[in-house]
Amino acid sequence: MIRTAFKTVFAHKLRLLLTAMSVMMGVAFIAGTFIFTDTIDSMFSDLFDDIYEGQDIIVQQVSEVDVGIGEPAPIDEAITAVVAAVPGVDVAEGVVGGTATIYDKDGEAIVPTGPPTIGQSAPVDDRISGAAEFREGRRPEGPGEVIIDAGTAKANDFVLGDITKVQTPTTVAEYEIVGIVGFGEVDSIGGATWAGFDYETAQRVLGMEGLVTQIIVVVDPGASIDVVASAIAVELPDGVQAVRVADEIADQKQSLEEGFAGFRTALLVFGFVAVFVASFIIQNTFRIIVRQRQRELALIRAVGATGSQVVWMVVIEALVVGIVASILGIAAGFLIAQALTVLMGAIGFDMPAANAPLAMRTIIWGLVVGLGVTVAAAVLPAIRAARIPPVAALQDVDVRLRMPDRRRTTIGLVLMAVGLALILNGLFGDILDLGPLNELTAVAAGALLVFLAVSLLSSLVVKPVAKILGTRPVLGVLAAASGLIIGLVGVAAAILGATLGFAALLAVPLGLAVAAVGGFLIYLSATVFNDRFTPALAVQNSIRKPRRTATTASALMIGLALVGFIFVLGDSIKASSTAAIEEGLRADYVVGGGAVAGLNGFSPEFGERLADAPEIEAVTPGRIGFWDRDGSEDFLMGVDASTIEQTIEIGVTAGSLDDLEGARVFVFEDRMEDQGLVVGDTITMGFAATGYQEVEIAGAYSETGVVGFEYLIDLGYYKDNFGGYGTDTDFFLAIKAVDGVDPVKSRAVVDAIGADYPNASVRDQTEYREANEDAIDQILLMLNALLALAVVIAVFGITNTLALSIFERTREIGLLRAVGMNRPQISRMIRWEAIIVAIIGTILGIIVGLFFGVVVTAALESQGIDRLSIPLAQILGMVIFGVIAGLLSAIIPARRAAKLNILEAIAYE
Secondary structure, three states: OHHHHHHHHHHOHHHHHHHHHHHHHHHHHHHHHHHHHHHHHHHHHHHHHHHOOOOOEEEEEOOOOOOOOOOOOOEEOOHHHHHHOOOOEEEEEEEOEEEOEEEOOOOOEOOOEOOOEEEEEOOOOHHHOOOEEEEEEOOOOOOOEEEEEHHHHHHOOOOOOOEEEEEOOOOEEEEEEEEEEEEOOEOOOOOOEEEEEOHHHHHHHOOOOOEEOEEEEEEOOOOOHHHHHHHHHHHOOOOEEEEEHHHHHHHHHHHHHHHHHHHHHHHHHHHHHHHHHHHHHHHHHHHHHHHHOHHHHHHHHHOOOOHHHHHHHHHHHHHHHHHHHHHHHHHHHHHHHHHHHHHHHHOOEOOOOOOOOOOHHHHHHHHHHHHHHHHHHHHHHHHHHHOOOHHHHHOOOOOOOOOOHHHHHHHHHHHHHHHHHHHHHHHHOOOOOOOOOOHHHHHHHHHHHHHHHHHHHOHHHHHHHHHHHOOHHHHHHHHHHHHHHHHHHHHHHHHHHHHHOHHHOOHHHHHHHHHHHHHHHHHHHHHHHHOOHHHHHHHHHHHHOHHHHHHHHHHHHHHHHHHHHHHHHHHHHHHHHHHHHHHHEOOOEEEEOHHHOOOOOEOOHHHHHHHOOOOEEEEEEEEEEEEEEOOEEEEEEEEOOOOHHHHEOOOEEEEOHHHOOOOEEEEEHHHHHHHOOOOOOEEEEEEOOOEEEEEEEEEEEOOOOOOOOOEEEEHHHHHHHOOOOOOOOEOEEEEEEOOOOOHHHHHHHHHHHHOOOOOOOEEEHHHHHHHHHHHHHHHHHHHHHHHHHHHHHHHHHHHHHHHHHHHHOHHHHHHHHHOOOOHHHHHHHHHHHHHHHHHHHHHHHHHHHHHHHHHHHHHOHHHOOOOOOOOHHHHHHHHHHHHHHHHHHOHHHHHHHHOOOHHHHHOOO
């Protein structure tokens, strides 16, 4: 049996390749996710080792709360002398750290999206510099000198002696670049910018006079690090600790791993979606293969093989396919990892170059997923193959190896009911007691069941939908409209590429290729009205085996349903955001990103200068912070309670903003309702700098569309509990001009002051709304790019099914040729069949996607997504994509069918 299975597989190499392709792409995404995140993990892990190289002990503040990013709160610089006097200490030097934004030669702020902008005192003693080393120049020695990282210098053509501006929390000033620093073999710390000052200057510009962030210690040669650390700890005041550098590195690496765990999981979800789609293709493929080899398998049974041997033969074939797909998928994972790096860079997250590691876990997961999906999808067809009676080999009997229609429908309806119940319960709350299932798991399980149910039930709609789609007017209009739109897009892209010059030269041939596809579709639509036979035959081929058509269409349905869901949810988020800004923003101008702020803020000096301008009535700064809520990390915003009512409508429903001072907090009313809280209650808030504190609820509010967060504290209380590494910069300014002042004049005032802070973008209400929409579009683009793989797999599935059906219909195609059909007609028949199947999948995908989009949007009403918006243009685009997908998937099968030799095809068995 094993030898027979191997001979069967390698006798049909094209079938093997097409079958393995779907699983390979799914495995590639999973392997690529692991490779991508492992690369980042390895890069930062090595970087931590380099940064702390040569250091033995770190003295810093004790923090009982581990939240957010950055460093512990600063400590008194006088402790440095105490530590230096401890026996066994060779070097003890205080280091001051914070944020500093370097400006380029054009006066624009250099602000990477993702990595921070670091400002620090340059170490005096080389022994505590870690991997930092001078590539050029020397240490800064005065208030007008700075050193920068080599990555920033190379990217912006800085050389020694250049003058650049640097913005810090207290000021914007010009400095001479006197040194360029690298970090081991890399030019920057994970893509971050780095500016180094002398010790006194760092304290002044970072707002830390008399303070240090850490004290770095190197012990005497031969001294025990543990003994010296214990001796230092005895001399330290309460709240300050001595930490072994090895322990600090381990903590940093653990925090990094925890931080990337969620990101890795999110990417893996898309990978498993691709694998789920691939499982439909594999199951359909093996079902077709078993059906085509029905007489062959029956003959094997007739000569003595048992049913279990037949099962094992089919399973072995699946194992071969799975092994080939898994190996190719793991290898292709490196390409996916590179594509993810490019994708992250396209949306602004700079990813430093690094070697991509291949961990054993990646190999194991790739093999488990590839083999598991392939074998699992082949088991049912294998079992059905074993049921073929030997007598079928002696006569031309069509043995039906499938589930009865009534049972299939019943199972589909049950799965649909259970899936909908899980989704509704997960989204809307305690409808059912789900035991260990949480809301997200319930929704995911329900969605999986709904997809399976639609796949099972879709065979019921294949015939009527195919007959409607197969009418010549419908096919003609669909193809003509799609061709016209695609052609116009292609021509526009080619013209745009030609006008932009050499840099966009690639757009010209791509645009012309797209235009050619559009033109071919228009030509194809014209043939419908001159050739009545090929569309009719395509419809009959589609409905001849409705289950096969339904399974093939279902694979495309899953991918497009998720795309449609994201379209609806994203458009609803944009509509809700727009409405919230229009209704809740009383300010005339906004600086920063508000709810979509990045990791880098801007100097509070900007807001202070604006508040002093006579044309400005009120300025409300906002700062973002992490805090510990019952063991979970949450966000808050610190705002100026004295001005917020003039600039932002937050919908106060209880309490008064006049009471928002000191240890008091305003809480979003839905969060208060969920937790059973009322005004006057106290909650425990954990801050990294000051530990756990009891904070009184001073009020509640109902609008988060502008502020973006569910907890608001006064800016003064924020400053008491946060400090350093970005928390001392503003992320948001809402600016209200004095009534009666000409908008042109007030905008000129804001822009004039803002010119000194290029990393702070000034926007009016319209510009701010558009910026929010652009940010949402970027996220949607990334999500749809990740889902694209599942859609591509589905297109391969249509190709695979059609290619296999050509083998099955070889004799039929030969007879059609014999009675007068020419090769172009055969090709058109296959193309129309592919388009019909693809459009069925697209229609199912749109329906399911709209359902998910509407339900999830309704469930998120309490989160501020209170507007349902259906993007009709994108939905129309999905229909056009369905036509294109069908056309592309038919290229190989149509060519193969047209090239069949008439006599050989008629004689084919």
